[in-house]
Amino acid sequence: MAGYAKPLPEITDESRPFWEGCRRHEFLVQRCRACGARQHYPRGVCAACWRDDLEWLPSAGRGRIYSFTVTHRTQARGFRDELPYVLAWVELDEGVQVLTNVVGCDPAAVRVGLAVRVTFEDVTPEISIPRFTPVS
Amino acid sequence: MTHALIAGVHEFPERKTARSVLEIQALSARAALDDAGLEPKDVDGYFTVAGNPGVGPLATVDYLNLTPRHVDGTTIGGSSFVAHVNHAAAAIAGGRCRVALITYGSTSRSSGVAVGTRERISGEYVDQFEALYGISTVGLYALIAQRHMHEYGTTGAQLAEIAVACRRHAGLNPVALYRDPITVDDVLRSPMISSPLHLLDCCVITDGGGALVVVHPDLARDLRKPPVRLLGSAEAVAHTAAGRRDYLVSAAAQTGPRAFAAAGVSPADVAMAMIYDSFTITVLVTLEDLGFCKKGEGGAFVGGGRLQLGGALPINTDGGGLSSNHPGMRGIFLVIEAVKQLRGEGGARQVPDCRVALVHGTGGAFGTRHSGATLVLGAA
Numbered sequence: 001m002a003g004y005a006k007p008l009p010e011i012t013d014e015s016r017p018f019w020e021g022c023r024r025h026e027f028l029v030q031r032c033r034a035c036g037a038r039q040h041y042p043r044g045v046c047a048a049c050w051r052d053d054l055e056w057l058p059s060a061g062r063g064r065i066y067s068f069t070v071t072h073r074t075q076a077r078g079f080r081d082e083l084p085y086v087l088a089w090v091e092l093d094e095g096v097q098v099l100t101n102v103v104g105c106d107p108a109a110v111r112v113g114l115a116v117r118v119t120f121e122d123v124t125p126e127i128s129i130p131r132f133t134p135v136s
Numbered sequence: 137m138t139h140a141l142i143a144g145v146h147e148f149p150e151r152k153t154a155r156s157v158l159e160i161q162a163l164s165a166r167a168a169l170d171d172a173g174l175e176p177k178d179v180d181g182y183f184t185v186a187g188n189p190g191v192g193p194l195a196t197v198d199y200l201n202l203t204p205r206h207v208d209g210t211t212i213g214g215s216s217f218v219a220h221v222n223h224a225a226a227a228i229a230g231g232r233c234r235v236a237l238i239t240y241g242s243t244s245r246s247s248g249v250a251v252g253t254r255e256r257i258s259g260e261y262v263d264q265f266e267a268l269y270g271i272s273t274v275g276l277y278a279l280i281a282q283r284h285m286h287e288y289g290t291t292g293a294q295l296a297e298i299a300v301a302c303r304r305h306a307g308l309n310p311v312a313l314y315r316d317p318i319t320v321d322d323v324l325r326s327p328m329i330s331s332p333l334h335l336l337d338c339c340v341i342t343d344g345g346g347a348l349v350v351v352h353p354d355l356a357r358d359l360r361k362p363p364v365r366l367l368g369s370a371e372a373v374a375h376t377a378a379g380r381r382d383y384l385v386s387a388a389a390q391t392g393p394r395a396f397a398a399a400g401v402s403p404a405d406v407a408m409a410m411i412y413d414s415f416t417i418t419v420l421v422t423l424e425d426l427g428f429c430k431k432g433e434g435g436a437f438v439g440g441g442r443l444q445l446g447g448a449l450p451i452n453t454d455g456g457g458l459s460s461n462h463p464g465m466r467g468i469f470l471v472i473e474a475v476k477q478l479r480g481e482g483g484a485r486q487v488p489d490c491r492v493a494l495v496h497g498t499g500g501a502f503g504t505r506h507s508g509a510t511l512v513l514g515a516a
């Protein structure tokens with residue numbers, strides 16, 4: 001999609017399953033087959049036991065805002081033309097925190113604890129960006 | 137037991153300079169050695185951050201024509217130079233060097249670097265899950281301020297008290313960048329940068345640099361001034377923890393108890409504190425975690441003039457990063473000002489009867505991953 005001015009993820013083999021899930025509009029959370037730990041951000045090894053026996057499970061994509069900030073000034077590419085925008089930590093119902101944007105609402109209406117669900121923006125033929133929006 | 141002494145310090149006084157990053161460090165090193173009564177030939181340990189052109193240890197030892205027998209390039213953000221003091225003490229105690237030089241230089245202001253609001257890209261694996269959401273340093277601290285307000289009812293006016301204290305102290309420092317007094321209302325009326333942090337909740341952007349000389353206790357008699365003693369120190373990190381983190385607890389919750397225990401003192405013994413103030417919220421959370429007040433009570437603690445000269449715990453008597461200088465990695469200035477206070481060289485901003493000072497550096501971002509380094513320092 002020409003004209004997407006924000007930073008794009010540099011996908012590596014390590015992270016490819018996560019981004020392929022996003023392309024299908026599925027938010028995947030890793031779980032370790034060896035020790036059972038769930039984790040985000042995704043990586044090639046379990047952050048609890050450092051083994052590489054991980055499975056990718058679809059999240060329900062629902063959670064609550066742990067914290068947020070409405071950004072009024074930034075030099076960040078793409079974002080400086082869309083002020084203000086909301087940066088947030090969202091805690092998924094599966095128990096892991098996700099750094100993200102909250103979109104599809106007035107930034108002034110965002111609160112800690114607000115229930116949100118994942119939404120995907122298809123920005124290139126390969127890449128869809130997960131963001132969160134209030135549950136209506 | 138004192139493992140090391142801080143024998144010499146120097147802060148490069150300019151806030152915008154025509155000097156290079158290397159010149160700033162060399163001139164600061166010369167002045168810190170003069171302060172200590174030592175010479176370049178005495179230096180056998182060297183410490184600086186790795187990374188940017190002109191500031192890596194190989195570039196600087198080459199420029200300084202220095203051939204130390206111990207080199208350390210620890211780079212953990214703005215706290216690095218505080219950690220360097222700890223590492224220098226360990227190297228001295230281990231017999232690896234006797235006179236350690238620590239230097240820093242930066243031309244952030246004259247190079248036009250927007251330290252707080254620029255796009256935060258590290259070049260690391262994790263960028264692909266973070267940079268795409270428009271993160272900046274101020275945004276990553278604002279997330280902590282918002283959560284603290286939610287959990288504990290902390291207010292913007294309470295955070296502003298920290299900026300007001302630093303500005304009052306800056307008024308007593310002839311080389312501070314901003315010296316005119318400000319009020320809580322001034323902070324709250326300044327432009328919102330990343331809610332709930334206003335412009336005056338954020339550190340300034342300057343050029344700058346400095347140097348420290350840390351020496352073996354045996355050298356005490358050869359020094360020009362009474363040296364400052366390193367009584368205790370600790371370092372720690374806190375990060376995204378695989379997606380399960382309490383972001384209101386900083387690395388200082390680990391370093392504070394360890395450094396106080398090593399020094400054999402408690403927060404009540406501290407006459408003044410130099411607390412890394414990238415943003416007002418950085419100070420509030422750090423004071424809680426170091427044990428100056430309970431978690432969640434920082435908002436009430438920082439009010440009533442407590443942090444100002446004449447209060448129970450004056451902080452950042454040079455004006456801090458909020459009003460004096462912040463070239464990007466402020467840790468070295470925390471040590472420099474604490475040493476001046478412990479020597480009684482504070483002039484108009486001297487804390488009376490200053491026998492124990494605390495230094496805490498924070499590097500990185502509270503909202504993702506950061507380091508903390510604490511020093512407890514004692515007068516000679």
Ligand SMILES: [Zn+2]
Nearest residue numbers: 032035046049
């Ligand atoms: Zn595991």
